[in-house]
Amino acid sequence: MHVFLPDGKQLDLDAGATALDAAKAIGPRLAQDALAATANGELTDLMTPLPEGARITLITKKNPAEAAPLFRHSLGHVMSQAVGEFYERKGFGPEAVKRGVGPSIENGFYQDFDLPEPLKEEELPQIEAIMREILGRNLEFSRAEVSKAEALARFAYDPYKAELIGALPEDEPITFYTQGNYIDLCRGPHFPSTGKLPTAFKLMSTSGAYWRGNEKNPILQRVYGVAFASQKELDEYLTRLEEAKRRDHRKLGREMELFTIDPLVGRGLPLWLPNGTILREELMRFLREQQFQRDYQGVITPNIGNLELYKTSGHYQNYGDSNFSPITVDDEQYMLKPMNCPHHVRIYASKPRSYRDLPVRLAEFGTVYRYEQSGELNGLTRVRGFTQDDAHIFCRPDQLKKEFLDVLDLTVLVLSTFGMNDVRFRVGTRDPESSKYVGSDENWVAAERGIMEAVEEVGLPYTVEPGDAAFYGPKLDFVVRDVIGREWQLGTIQVDYNLPERFDISYVGEDGQDHRPVMIHRAPFGSLERFVGILIEHYGGDFPLWLAPRQIALIPIADRHNEYAESLAAEFKRAGLRAEVDDSTNRMNAKVRNAELSKIPVMLVVGDQEQERREVSVRERTPEGHKERKGVGFDALLAELQERYNTRA
């Protein structure tokens, strides 16, 4: 057989040759240094036969980071071996530990275990120590192809492995990877030996995880680790985690008095404090202005609705478990509204509509309640009562594309206003296997095609995720990452042919006949709660002037300057800016410090000089530290701040 090197040179090898054979053919030094390889662009290891005619590269110890998925996976095997030894040292038999899956993941690896007794988190350092012993033993990873029968016989004691083996196709070879006395069912690829693995790894945490991700299956214990090619990268990663903790919206939300969650009020029911309310109202004002420009009409609907409404819409049947239970009043049942759409549909239906009236764009900051599972609740990002920046656009089929593009334009504007660049666009389509979806095939096909065309026209990169659609139609979601890498869905745009049908709404067309409108559901923020939560972390609490709940701190140097400071604060207030005077008995240094810790963006120090000349001394928070300007005329500064506020600069 032959393969090709990066320079195009052809290498002739024996049949079934591996990347190690290729390296040996080039030179013994390379064979010594090689860690992994790529074949036709895909990572592979040194012990797997190369495909005929492959273009190969060799990864050596000079650039181990390129083989990160491999060493992470291999470290996963080492951890698995270490856990086995740990329990053997505790006196359990070699078959006491059963194993689920154990892949490499971003930054590290995990492995699922069924253990004879739970592994405690404080025992992780002991596991880590055994792992380092195993690295010291410098065990070779070897690869072997076995028959299904052999594989089953080897893992007869382990029901999870047996299940995995049983599901493998008959005609493909099953591979085992072995290091020392540890054998695992594995497709590979792996590092050549444990001695060549990087030592920059750390076991982070354990958690429960259902076997095969199904909550009806037994729960296994998952152990997470992180691993990098160098200690420097690991340290940087751990530093990032620390930084993330500092930016956590739950911590900053308490420190900056933005919101609180009180168990007596209820889990997942945030209370907005005065500072948080300002933030929220600024966001609403921003979006209202945009919606006014785009001819949306505001509506207001109640927080509960008759159960029949949600039976008609299908929400009751499709999301029964995650609704709050119905309330019975006299002979009727009511439910806390989980969605605003049915209410808006009834507003549409409240009078006859003509084709000339369309599109009708109904917007509401609508508060909804959903009974999220208790374990899912998380600060502001996952709650049971929240307010969507919701709107429903009812339009003719021929208007759909233009309307969709306008909504997309609005969403892109929103994301860019907040400098959210790390956004993923996700098209959720139907899962062809599932039966939860309502509506005709033609409508689904039309809606899915419509979304993709619009996204492509705008030129946004997107991924398609089958099975991610709402029960009534496909959707386009915007997904951002929080500081610790968790992904959160923010805004959404959904195309819906089905609710109009379920509610039998129509408009009179040019031809005098009734026609069915199409609906677009959209929420550029998603929910104010989640958006604010993400925004807090995005800015690390350092909001731009227009969003900052506390914008200006006036700092008198001595008591005799309080009055001057108060007079300036009053002028700021008249101009619509949020200013406060620190009239505490603290020294001025301490006042500056407190304002800094409160993350107030603008600090104005006033003393004798300033008072005499109607000036202020300006100190502004910047990402680099702070910026000072002395002797600034008050009127000029007022105009400057007003301009910044109004333009949301």
Add this chain to the structure above:
RNA sequence: GCCAGUGUAGCUCAGUGGUAGAGCAACUGAUUCGUAAUCAGUAGGUCGUCCGUUCGACCCGGAUCACUGGCUCCA
């Protein structure tokens, strides 16, 4: 909902089977100060809640509630 962990003053955290401590914040007084902490004093807690073991429980056991990290879910 499931697995594991955590719960002591407003916040951050010590602590011991013999009925609790620090720093910051708060309050009072003094200080009037030029860009990240002035000094002194005062007050503040059924140790998440309930039940049990014990002569005695913040500490040991059980239950429960809440939170944290994951899993599952997310219209």
